[in-house]
Amino acid sequence: MLKKFSPDLILDSIYELNLKDLKDKGIKGIITDLDNTLVAWNVQQIEEPLKDWLKTVKEAGFKVCILSNNSSGRVEEFAARAGVPAVSKAVKPRRGGFRRALEQMGLETSETAVLGDQLFTDILGGNRTGLYTILVTPLSQKEFFGTRIMRQVEKILIRKLKEKGLLY
């Protein structure tokens, strides 16, 4: 049960992602969370480092799809400017959104990684779908109020995962 919350990899940020390692694992696509993973919560502007990162990832041959529980207006407008497809109102950790993202990219579960900052949505959903899951540190403390509550539960979960050696 706890294993479903255990990410395959933990990074400080998306910028630490080693694309060569991903390729070696047979990964061809990245499903990425938006809020507090790519940008701070509800931030719409795309700064240079993120632009460069997206360019590098795409040039390395990876497909990218944003998967967010946030509203379609927010997510689709951002994704259009980022030049990547998106699935909004994804209801993570439910699998439906992850599957829609896989369809968008035309990839199999075994070829796809998930990037996200939350155990209860990104990591749990990614693991349930059978994807390679990567947890990043949230970019800011500012969050949707429901998320703030879940963070308290997440803290307890993180302690449990560490006790069991499922998180380092």
Ligand SMILES: [Mg+2]
């Ligand atoms: Mg997030």
